[in-house]
Amino acid sequence: MGKRIGMEVGIAAAEAVGLCNIDVAAVYPITPQSHIAEHLSDIVHDGRIDAEFITVESEHSSISACAGASATGARVYTATSSQGLMYMHEVLPIVSAMRLPVVMGNANRAIAGPLNIWNDHSDIMNQRDCGWIVMHAENGQEVIDMTIQSFKIAEHPDVMLPTVVNMDGFQLTHMIEPLEFPTQAEVNKFLPDRVPYATLHPDKPVSMGCFNMPEIFTETMKVKDTALINSKRTIIKIWNEWGKQFGRNYKPVETYKTKGAETLILTVGSMGETASVAVDEMKKAGKSVGLVKLRLWRPFPLDELRAAIKGCKTLIVMDRSVTFGGIGGPVATEIKSLIFHDKDRPRIVNYLMGLGGRDVMVEDFITMVERAAKKKDETYEFYGVRE
Amino acid sequence: MNTVENFEIFAPKLIDKRELFSPGHRACQGCGEVLALRLIMKALGEDTVVSNATGCMEIISTAYPHTAWEVPYIHVAFENAAAVGSGVEAGLKALRRKGKIADRYVKSVAIAGDGGTVDIGLQALSGAMERGHDLAFFCLDNEAYMNTGIQRSSATPFMAATTTSPAGKAIKGQRTGKKNVPEIMVAHNIPYVATACPSYPIDLMNKVEKARNTKGPAYVHVFSVCPTGWRGASNETIKLGRMAVETGFFPLYEVEDGKYRLTMEYTEKRRPMEDYLKLQGRFRHLDPADIVKVQALVDKEFRKLMHKVETSVPWSE
Numbered sequence: 213m214g215k216r217i218g219m220e221v222g223i224a225a226a227e228a229v230g231l232c233n234i235d236v237a238a239v240y241p242i243t244p245q246s247h248i249a250e251h252l253s254d255i256v257h258d259g260r261i262d263a264e265f266i267t268v269e270s271e272h273s274s275i276s277a278c279a280g281a282s283a284t285g286a287r288v289y290t291a292t293s294s295q296g297l298m299y300m301h302e303v304l305p306i307v308s309a310m311r312l313p314v315v316m317g318n319a320n321r322a323i324a325g326p327l328n329i330w331n332d333h334s335d336i337m338n339q340r341d342c343g344w345i346v347m348h349a350e351n352g353q354e355v356i357d358m359t360i361q362s363f364k365i366a367e368h369p370d371v372m373l374p375t376v377v378n379m380d381g382f383q384l385t386h387m388i389e390p391l392e393f394p395t396q397a398e399v400n401k402f403l404p405d406r407v408p409y410a411t412l413h414p415d416k417p418v419s420m421g422c423f424n425m426p427e428i429f430t431e432t433m434k435v436k437d438t439a440l441i442n443s444k445r446t447i448i449k450i451w452n453e454w455g456k457q458f459g460r461n462y463k464p465v466e467t468y469k470t471k472g473a474e475t476l477i478l479t480v481g482s483m484g485e486t487a488s489v490a491v492d493e494m495k496k497a498g499k500s501v502g503l504v505k506l507r508l509w510r511p512f513p514l515d516e517l518r519a520a521i522k523g524c525k526t527l528i529v530m531d532r533s534v535t536f537g538g539i540g541g542p543v544a545t546e547i548k549s550l551i552f553h554d555k556d557r558p559r560i561v562n563y564l565m566g567l568g569g570r571d572v573m574v575e576d577f578i579t580m581v582e583r584a585a586k587k588k589d590e591t592y593e594f595y596g597v598r599e
Numbered sequence: 600m601n602t603v604e605n606f607e608i609f610a611p612k613l614i615d616k617r618e619l620f621s622p623g624h625r626a627c628q629g630c631g632e633v634l635a636l637r638l639i640m641k642a643l644g645e646d647t648v649v650s651n652a653t654g655c656m657e658i659i660s661t662a663y664p665h666t667a668w669e670v671p672y673i674h675v676a677f678e679n680a681a682a683v684g685s686g687v688e689a690g691l692k693a694l695r696r697k698g699k700i701a702d703r704y705v706k707s708v709a710i711a712g713d714g715g716t717v718d719i720g721l722q723a724l725s726g727a728m729e730r731g732h733d734l735a736f737f738c739l740d741n742e743a744y745m746n747t748g749i750q751r752s753s754a755t756p757f758m759a760a761t762t763t764s765p766a767g768k769a770i771k772g773q774r775t776g777k778k779n780v781p782e783i784m785v786a787h788n789i790p791y792v793a794t795a796c797p798s799y800p801i802d803l804m805n806k807v808e809k810a811r812n813t814k815g816p817a818y819v820h821v822f823s824v825c826p827t828g829w830r831g832a833s834n835e836t837i838k839l840g841r842m843a844v845e846t847g848f849f850p851l852y853e854v855e856d857g858k859y860r861l862t863m864e865y866t867e868k869r870r871p872m873e874d875y876l877k878l879q880g881r882f883r884h885l886d887p888a889d890i891v892k893v894q895a896l897v898d899k900e901f902r903k904l905m906h907k908v909e910t911s912v913p914w915s916e
Contacts, residue, residue: 235693238686262697264689269726273682276723279675280650280686286694288686306675405699412648412671412687414705419666421674428663 216392221352222247222385224393225291225317225377228359230255231399235286238266238277243329244381245293245319252291271296275303275314282312283420285411287363290314293381294321294335301339307374308343309436310420311409313366314374316344317359320481320532321381322568330569331381333480334533336509337542343436345375345443346510348481350466352389355379357460360399364450367406371443378509380482382569394458402457444511464513465520466505469495473502475581476524476558480506480543483530483572490577501581506543514550521551527558528584531592532566540564540592548590562592570596609804615641617669624667625659629833631824631840632656632739635797636710639737639821642807645670646705648687652680652715655746656739678719681727681736684709688732706735706811713740713754716820717780728787728816735810735817738780741825749828753778756848757896758889759881761828766884776896784818785854788914791817793853793862798824798840802851802862809853822849830880839878845870847901857914859907872897 219227226248229237237256239249256265264281268274274290282288292300297318307314322328323335336346345365349355358377366375379385394402410418424432444464451462468488470476479487484505494501504520504527506513521527531541539545544562551557561584566572572595580595619640626633636656640647648671651657657674660667675683688707694700709727711720716738727734743761744750751764757776760766764773784792791813795803803821810817824840826833843849844863851863872894876882885893 235697235699236686236689238689262693264693266685266689267730268682268685269722269729272679273685273723273726276675276679276682277686277689280673280683280688281690281693282686283673284648284687284690284694285700286690288690303676303679310675411700412673413691413700414646414648414671415701417645417669417671419661419668419672421672422661422663422666423658423674424663 216390218388219391220247220386220388221355221379222319223251224352224391225355225359225379226251226255227393228356229289230261231394231396232360232363232403233287234261234263234289236264236266236278236281237289238268238274238281239291240268240271240274240296242271242293242296244321244385245291245296245317247385248291248317248319271299272303275300275307278314279303279307279310279312282314283310283412285406285408287367287406288314289316291317291319293319294323297335297339298323301342304339304342304344306421309432311372311439312374313372313406315359315362315366316374316376318376318378319381319385320378328568331383332532332567332569336376336378337533340510340542343373343440344510345373345440345447346378347375347508348378348506349384350482350484350505352384352387352391353460355384356391356393357454357458357462360394360403361450361454361462364403365443365447368446368450369407369409370446371439372409373439373443378481384482398457402454440511444508444513447508462507463516464508465516466507467520468503468505470502470504470520470524472500473524474500475526475528475584476502476504476521477577477581478504478506478527478529478543478547480509480530480532483532483566486572486574487530487577490574493574494578494581499581512546512550517547518551518554521558524558526561526584528561528563528580531562531564534564534567544592560590561587562590563595564592565595609642609801609808611801614804619643619645619669620660621667621669625662626655627827627833629826629836631797631836632712632741633659634836635739635803635821635823638797638800638803639807640670642804643706643708643811646703648691648705648707649673650675650680650684650687650707650709652711652720653677654712654715655741656710656712658746677715679723680709680711680715680720681734682723684734684736685727685730685732688734707733708735708737710737710739712746713738713742714744714752716740717754717778718752725787728784728789728818731815733815735813735819738818738820739823740820741823741828743828745825745828758885758893760884761881771884771889776900781818781820781854785857787816789816789818791853791855793819794822794849794851795819796822796840796844796849796851798837799844799851799863806853828881830883831878835878839875842870842875842878846872846875846897848872848875848897850901850904852904852908855913857911859904859911861908869901
């Protein structure tokens with residue numbers, strides 16, 4: 213393990229990719245991902261790694277070029293954000309259907325309109341049904357670790373699915389944090405070369421991306437669903453391997469002071485750190501509050517979530533995006549439907565907050581918990597909205 | 600600037616009998632596009648990876664679990680064949696350089712119809728050409744969205760009737776002429792641009808060979824007669840392709856290192872457009888005055904090309 217250094221998280225993400233012996237990167241710049249694009253091109257242009265860096269003319273082409281490169285057997289990386297991810301949207305489910313293990317870093321940012329370059333989760337939540345493995349980092353160290361882990365997860369023969377590591381735009385990507393990098397030798401030990409299932413090469417010609425008639429399409433969809441559900445086993449296995457080698461442990465759902473807590477806050481991404489400070493303060497004040505952090509969004513870790521929220525009376529779900537005209541934010545909507553049949557399911561209170569870069573402070577979490585106690589129904593609320 | 604080197608001249612007897620695009624596919628009777636594709640694949644040879652756009656050639660060849668492709672093939676979506684081909688090229692290059700695959704040259708080519716090239720695919724094409732990938736792009740131009748039912752594209756010729764440019768009482772078919780995409784490709788300063796037509800198979804294959812041997816981006820625009828969409832007879836595909844060339848509506852030329860050269864010279868007077876138009880139902884609504892307008896547009900475009908043929912010099916000189 214190398215020593216701790218201070219580094220901006222976006223740059224650290226690119227450095228982590230640089231440790232993974234990638235063959236091809238295709239990246240189009242977008243705020244707040246641009247430091248990843250810039251620094252990764254520095255790494256390639258300085259000859260620190262042997263890879264092709266494709267300066268694509270759009271995100272649609274970056275994910276398309278990644279698909280083509282991954283299909284040759286190459287290890288492939290891209291990074292994007294917001295409108296860029298939306299522009300990739302058409303190709304995302306094709307990449308997962310073709311079982312191409314592309315790894316993506318996504319600097320979470322609000323989607324237009326109106327245009328807004330700051331953080332929320334509306335970009336990734338709009339990609340929910342694309343069949344990718346979706347995970348969220350809470351801090352810079354997790355960005356480094358999960359980026360490296362993702363190549364092993366995505367390329368594992370039991371998985372072969374594209375994987376996206378989400379990091380909150382600005383709130384995370386532009387923070388300078390104390391970070392530890394594994395050495396190249398340590399990464400080499402952890403991350404084997406990719407052994408592709410099939411490749412585009414004349415020595416063994418295959419056709420990829422054949423279209424499906426109605427007679428086979430349903431079966432293809434089931435296979436894709438099963439593959440994503442089954443990937444959880446391998447994700448956990450690889451996270452355990454990481455924990456053994458590096459001493460930092462990763463779980464699909466993290467808990468913080470949840471034991472015996474009547475009220476639990478559920479967060480996704482970087483706001484978990486702020487929420488944990490709020491929990492500490494509320495505990496000090498004698499409140500029965502704990503924190504659940506959802507790291508893995510797809511495949512959804514239902515069993516782990518059930519275990520994490522068992523026994524709580526109220527679950528406060530913090531959603532950083534809106535499901536317009538629906539029954540709440542996407543995370544709350546998902547959890548409500550998943551635990552609907554459970555006996556003794558908690559009451560769910562849902563806040564839509566931190567939208568388009570609006571800061572959510574420790575006091576805000578405390579206010580939301582206090583207000584939740586008084587709520588009579590399970591409707592959602594835009595927290596902090598000025599009306 | 601790269602120049603084309605070491606290409607071999609095709610002669611009918613020397614053409615490989617193997618089919619890299621195999622029979623048994625689902626193309627319409629008399630399809631000029633699939634004929635072009637078959638000849639292109641023969642000229643490319645087996646050390647080729649094809650990135651194909653959504654369209655006629657994709658749906659007729661790859662109904663799972665069948666495939667007509669004897670070479671490695673990938674289809675991702677409609678507008679991104681050039682981007683996928685860029686990734687294939689980059690992947691093969693990196694893997695070969697790093698010793699992860701055999702040390703052998705394999706050509707990345709992208710194939711799309713006119714919609715996937717001149718309309719929805721133009722951005723990806725421009726990006727791939729501008730970046731200088733070692734990628735040959737083939738546009739199989741049948742002058743409309745045939746796969747979806749004959750809707751107009753920007754490659755549809757002036758006054759042609761399609762299902763979205765119908766021959767109405769107020770507006771008589773397509774209101775504009777063909778977008779000149781070969782010219783847009785020349786403006787990307789790429790080493791090789793050509794037009795071709797399977798009615799001239801040896802000329803087509805020689806151009807494919809040149810595109811293949813170009814170390815860098817190359818673009819070949821292939822005129823592909825579509826009897827179904829053009830409301831023509833399926834046994835007149837070859838004839839229609841010839842007439843498109845003989846009228847000067849679709850001249851065969853190539854641009855190497857910026858120098859324009861006709862590969863089919865016009866020794867006699869060009870054939871009148873009327874001969875070509877009257878064989879196709881999509882032009883059935885044209886009256887004599889319309890034919891004069893169509894002829895005038897063809898003459899203008901032809902003059903523009905001839906000016907380039909006469910005046911252009913290689914960029915490297």
